[in-house]
Amino acid sequence: MGRNTRFSAVFCWCISFLFFATPRSALGFQFGGDRYSISGRVYDQEAQKILTRAEVTLRENGVMRSHVVTNESGRFDFDEVGRGSYEIMVSAQGYLPYSITVSPGEGDGRGLTIYLKRVPSRETPAGSAVSAHELSMPQKARELMYAGKQQVFFSKNLQAGLKNLQDAIALAPDYYEAYYQMGMTYLEMGKRADALQSFRKSVEVSNNRYGEPIIGIGTMLIDQGDSAAAEKLVRSGLDFSPNFWLGHYELARACLAQNHLDDAKNAAEKARSLMPNAAIVYRLLANIHFSEKNYPALMNDLDAYLKIDSDSPAAVHAKEMRTDVLQRIQNEKLITENSEAK
Secondary structure, three states: OOHHHHHHHHHHHHOOOOOOOOOHHHHOOOOOOOOEEEEEEEEEOOOOEEOOOOEEEEEEOOEEEEEEEOOOOOEEEEEEEOOOOEEEEEEOOOEOOEEEEEOHHHOOOOOEEEEEOEOOHHHOOOOOHHHHHHHOOOHHHHHHHHHHHHHHHHHOOHHHHHHHHHHHHHHOOOOHHHHHHHHHHHHHOOOHHHHHHHHHHHHHHOOOOOHHHHHHHHHHHHHOOOHHHHHHHHHHHHHHOOOOHHHHHHHHHHHHHOOOHHHHHHHHHHHHHHOOOOHHHHHHHHHHHHHHOOHHHHHHHHHHHHHHOOOOHHHHHHHHHHHHHHHHHHHHHHHHHHHHHO
8 A cells, every 4th residue: 555545544533523521431541659539629709609510620741631520519529640740720611710730649639629710791701691591400400410411421321311311301391401411412322313303402492592502413414414504503503602612623624524724723723722632623633734734733733632542543543644644744854855955
């Protein structure tokens, strides 16, 4: 097989879709020696109340190691952590992001109390009303929603997660966030008709003001090959949820499918800025830079990807591709130097 053919064949690893957060198994890591834990609670600084479903990310040397959401007590836990320095990053819709560095081997990192400041009203991003809507749902329904997401995202028990979401909706029929999560669960189960129905119900119940299910429908159109219609839908969804990184990722996919490389690159870079440790973003950027024949940028994409995912089958292909890209860069450099010498 010629180098160019092999180069293109190896590149097939870049095409993929995302329905859920990266599974815990993909984020896990092992340490030698002593084991520690990092834990704490997250509060609204102004109201002095706990914050549920705040996103808490554990990073080491700039690389995401694990990601959880706070439970109904506002608590988060990272277990089996080794000695070293870690960054804890906390975010919640309608609040300013927060970060702190801890060193569990030196006695800190347990029982943290983190207060998030609300975004000033004039800077509150579109879609912040979603959090207020969720907080207005009955507590039992929110507990079921949280349990369903945990089952789906981390335990990968789709059927149990679906049951939790259905029970949440039974208690709160206007819980449009739960309809959206149910649609994502159906997608993961391969039940596309049910997924579409759930997305549409979420849009309907939200009175067309919740962006995620609109983007979910757009994703389905991309998968069906209707990228132009998908782009319009995803853009309209992002009007309501401008900080939804997966929306920008899907917009980049739709633009790339139409060979709108500048738009695709801008959207992918936005997705990267919002979720810098999502491996699939770098895979998509690799597709874009490959189409542009921008091999130095492609090398950067591959290196960033391999920092996040170094052991999966896709990572094996990424390493093979990196070797080919490096060879191509070296060949082009040699040709340029020879031409200049003449």
